[in-house]
Amino acid sequence: xxxxxxxxxxxxxxxxxxxxxxxxxxxxxxxxxxxxxxxxxxxxxxxxxxxxxxxxxxxxxxxxxxxxxxxxxxxxxxxxxxxxxxxxxxxxxxxxxxxxxxxxxxxxxxxxxxxxxxxxxxxxxxxxxxxxxxxxxxxxxxxxxxxxxxxxxxxxxxxxxxxxxxxxxxxxxxxxxxxxxxxxxxxxxxxxxxxxxxxxxxxxxxxxxxxxxxxxxxxxxxxxxxxxxx
Numbered sequence: 712x713x714x715x716x717x718x719x720x721x722x723x724x725x726x727x728x729x730x731x732x733x734x735x736x737x738x739x740x741x742x743x744x745x746x747x748x749x750x751x752x753x754x755x756x757x758x759x760x761x762x763x764x765x766x767x768x769x770x771x772x773x774x775x776x777x778x779x780x781x782x783x784x785x786x787x788x789x790x791x792x793x794x795x796x797x798x799x800x801x802x803x804x805x806x807x808x809x810x811x812x813x814x815x816x817x818x819x820x821x822x823x824x825x826x827x828x829x830x831x832x833x834x835x836x837x838x839x840x841x842x843x844x845x846x847x848x849x850x851x852x853x854x855x856x857x858x859x860x861x862x863x864x865x866x867x868x869x870x871x872x873x874x875x876x877x878x879x880x881x882x883x884x885x886x887x888x889x890x891x892x893x894x895x896x897x898x899x900x901x902x903x904x905x906x907x908x909x910x911x912x913x914x915x916x917x918x919x920x921x922x923x924x925x926x927x928x929x930x931x932x933x934x935x936x937x938x939x940x941x
Contacts, residue, residue: 741812743820747792748807751863754793755800770794770861775835777843777856788832791861798862806867814870817877822922823870829919830869830912835860838908845904860905865912868894872916876923 738745758766772779773790780787795803815823842858845851875887894913898906 737812741815741820743824744807744811744815747811747863748804750793751795751803752800755795755798758794767859770796771857771859774858774860775839776858776860777839777846780836780839788835791835792831792863792866794861795863796859796861803863810867810871810874813877814874818873818922825922826869826873826916826919827866830915831863831866833915834865834869834908834912837911838865838904841907842904858904864905865908868909868912869916869919872913873919873923875917876920 758770761769773787773794775787775791811823811827814826818826839860842851842855846853846855872890875883875890878886890913894906894909897903898910
């Protein structure tokens with residue numbers, strides 16, 4: 712009698728298919744996160760094709776520095792959120808999956824997007840406001856008004872902070888302490904305008920408690936049970 716085919720290949724195919732279905736389901740549950748991440752992948756590839764001199768000038772025109780904000784604030788606030796300054800895309804893919812995707816799944820896309828916009832815009836204005844004050848009082852050179860400032864880190868800091876309300880006690884306080892230390896130490900030791908921006912974004916994320924408190928109920932809670940016929 713011929714022995715039957717070994718089972719392991721079937722199990723491997725089943726495991727791979729299950730993993731792909733789970734990954735696809737996770738991505739579909741956080742569409743805003745992964746559309747944004749896909750856009751960042753495209754722009755990162757574009758930047759890597761540029762010469763260093765052209766890249767700096769190109770990104771500076773999309774930077775939320777004082778000069779560009781005074782010229783066209785809406786354009787640069789939007790554009791700056793789609794470019795990474797000389798960085799790699801993969802670390803952001805990990806960070807978006809760890810922070811943005813869970814926040815979007817929990818809050819819903821609209822509430823998550825509100826946190827992202829508030830953190831990105833208000834933290835940018837706070838950081839550049841501090842820089843403008845420093846220039847005005849001659850603590851910084853006037854050329855600092857053209858400092859390159861693009862990226863998604865303010866939004867990430869705000870979302871990381873709002874996730875505090877997702878974690879049950881007592882781990883909630885451990886997580887909050889870690890976030891405050893991570894962003895607070897650079898503020899104390901470095902005191903750059905980006906340090907101010909990051910810590911401001913954390914405070915904005917924590918101030919978004921009303922959005923977290925009014926989060927939509929989970930699908931399992933929204934389901935109505937059909938009574939079983941007797």
